[in-house]
Amino acid sequence: MIKFNLNLKEPHLEVINDLKAKFSITSNKEMINRCITSALNLNKDDLIFSTIKEKCSGGCFASEPQFEIEMNKDTFIQLKKIYTENDFDNYKTEEEEVGKVIRCIINFFEDEPDLITF
Numbered sequence: 001m002i003k004f005n006l007n008l009k010e011p012h013l014e015v016i017n018d019l020k021a022k023f024s025i026t027s028n029k030e031m032i033n034r035c036i037t038s039a040l041n042l043n044k045d046d047l048i049f050s051t052i053k054e055k056c057s058g059g060c061f062a063s064e065p066q067f068e069i070e071m072n073k074d075t076f077i078q079l080k081k082i083y084t085e086n087d088f089d090n091y092k093t094e095e096e097e098v099g100k101v102i103r104c105i106i107n108f109f110e111d112e113p114d115l116i117t118f
Contacts, residue, residue, distance in 0.1 A: 002076045004095040006032070006069045012103055013066065015110040022113055029069055032102065036071070038116045039105045040078055048108045049086050049101070069102075 008016075013028075020031045039048055076098060083097040091097045109116055 001070050002073055003068055003070045004098070006066055006102060007096060007099045008066045008103065008106075012106045015106050019109060019113055019116070023116065023118075028067060032069060032106070033071065034116055034118065035105050035109050036075060036079070036102065039108065040075070041117060042115060045082060045085070049082060049104050 016028055016031050019035070020026065020028070023031070023034075025031050025034070042048070079098045079101045080094060082101050088097070088100055091100060
């Protein structure tokens with residue numbers, strides 16, 4: 001398992017709160033993990049990480065550590081691979097790179113909440 005602080009902005013937290021309400025989930029971490037699992041299972045990276053979804057509003061570097069998230073190493077590696085396959089801005093650490101991918105996933109599910117699987 002890998003643990004790291006997930007950097008999010010206020011709009012991402014609002015999306016997570018909306019999704020938690022929709023799916024009757026109380027934990028931010030659980031909701032994010034369900035989003036990640038759903039995104040990886042969809043296998044539609046071109047849709048989730050399109051240029052439109054990838055571009056941040058308000059500067060991604062303004063994101064702040066919100067809470068610690070834990071995921072298995074294979075998932076972390078998959079998210080890191082998605083980061084390297086897309087033309088994202090440069091970040092200083094792998095955790096920040098994976099955080100960028102997670103923010104894109106959250107952005108996607110804001111528009112497509114019915115694609116989240118359980």
